[in-house]
Amino acid sequence: MAEIQVNSKQSGVRRSKKLSTKVDLTPMVDLGFLLITFFIITTTMAQPGVMKLYVPKDDHVHGMPVPASGTLILLPTVDTVYYYEGKYTGRMQHTSYKGIRSVIIDKKKRTPSEELFVIIKPLATANYQNMVTIMDEMLLNDVRRYSLWTGVVEEVPVK
Numbered sequence: 001m002a003e004i005q006v007n008s009k010q011s012g013v014r015r016s017k018k019l020s021t022k023v024d025l026t027p028m029v030d031l032g033f034l035l036i037t038f039f040i041i042t043t044t045m046a047q048p049g050v051m052k053l054y055v056p057k058d059d060h061v062h063g064m065p066v067p068a069s070g071t072l073i074l075l076p077t078v079d080t081v082y083y084y085e086g087k088y089t090g091r092m093q094h095t096s097y098k099g100i101r102s103v104i105i106d107k108k109k110r111t112p113s114e115e116l117f118v119i120i121k122p123l124a125t126a127n128y129q130n131m132v133t134i135m136d137e138m139l140l141n142d143v144r145r146y147s148l149w150t151g152v153v154e155e156v157p158v159k
Contacts (some may be wrong), residue, residue: 025061066145070115072098072107077123097133104141118146 075082075092082094083103095103108116112124120134131148138146 008085024157051096067115070111071117071119072104073119073121074134075121075123076126076134078125078127078130079132082123097130099104100137101141104143106136108143113144116143118143119147121149121151133147 008072071086073084073088076097079096080094081097081100081103083100084091084092085107104118107118118138119132120138122131137143
C-alpha cells in the first residue's frame with residue numbers, strides 16, 4: 001500500500017501535536033488502470049483501406065464497344081507481367097511489376113482517354129499481392145476503364 005507521511009517538526013515554535021497524514025493511493029492507481037483499460041477497449045483501431053470497385057449495370061454488360069487499338073491486356077504472374085496490345089497475334093512482351101507503370105503511361109500517351117481499356121487476366125501462378133499491385137497501378141495511373149477477368153489463365157500462350 002502506498003502512503004505519504006508528513007513530518008511536522010519545526011524548531012523554535014511550539015505547536016500542538018498533529019497526527020501524521022496518511023493518504024492511501026491504492027484507489028487512485030486502481031482508477032488510473034480502469035481508465036486506461038476503458039480507453040484501450042473503446043478505441044477504434046485503424047481500419048484497413050479498401051479500393052472501391054465500380055461494377056457496370058446489367059443493362060450495359062453487352063453494350064460497351066472498345067476498339068482493339070485501345071486495349072491493353074495484362075497477364076500478371078508471380079514475378080513478371082506479360083502484356084500485349086489489341087488482338088493477340090502471338091507476340092507478347094513482359095516486364096516487372098516496377099516496369100508496368102511505364103507500359104501503362106506509354107499506352108495512355110498513344111491512346112485517347114475514351115478509347116483506353118485495360119483487361120487484367122491473372123495467370124494461375126499470380127497471387128493476391130500481384131493483383132493488388134496491378135489494381136494500385138490502375139488507380140495511380142488514373143486508368144478509368146479496366147476489367148478484371150474472373151477466369152484464370154493456366155499458362156502464357158506463347159507461340
